[in-house]
Amino acid sequence: MRYAEASYSGEGGAAREPAIANSVFGVLVFIVTEVMFFIALISAFLVTKANALQWPPPDQPRLPIAATAFNTLVLLVSAVILFQAGKAFQREGFAKRTEQLFLLALGLGTFFVVFQGFEWARLLSFGLTLQSSSYGSFFYVIIGAHALHAVGALAGMARLYIKMKQRQLRLQSFQAGLVFWYFVVGVWPILYVLVYLT
DSSP: OOOSOOEEOTTTTOEEOOSSOHHHHHHHHHHHHHHHHHHHHHHHHHHHHHHOSSSSOTTSOOOOHHHHHHHHHHHHHHHHHHHHHHHHHHHHSSOHHHHHHHHHHHHHHHHHHHHHHHHHHHHHHTTOOTTTOHHHHHHHHHHHHHHHHHHHHHHHHHHHHHHHHTTOOOHHHHHHHHHHHHHHHHHHHHHIIIIIIO
């Protein structure tokens, strides 16, 4: 991920491009802190689960494994399409294909969040709440934390799309948005396996 804003080396003032854009580096630093946050949540979840007599509790509703597997696939596809949009933006700039791919990725990401919201509403109606058990508490805290990251990433992507339509989007900003969305997508399969399947 290189960019055109040059800095200068001490040798004859020759231009030298940074290996990574400042905006991308900033997002990567933020992601490191968020990884630690999720590790803390997952560790607490695994310790509680290991000490439980029965997990999940017999009186609590089961999580929608198949429906969420489908939604996981939607999220993964959004990352692939966003990757293609990034490549198209590098090659073609503000081409219609770039906009279409970006909008499709944004739409799939939005579908993922809305679908999860419907699943949450169903689980609440079945009696799984923050107060119903530690099972419910950990589910909503961990999955809710991911949902907040997803919504934040989608808001950022929507802003990037507007800038793209206005022909004001810089490559560095696009790449920073891509990196954060990849983080959101990359964390989800881990949470799905740990929370839904075990």
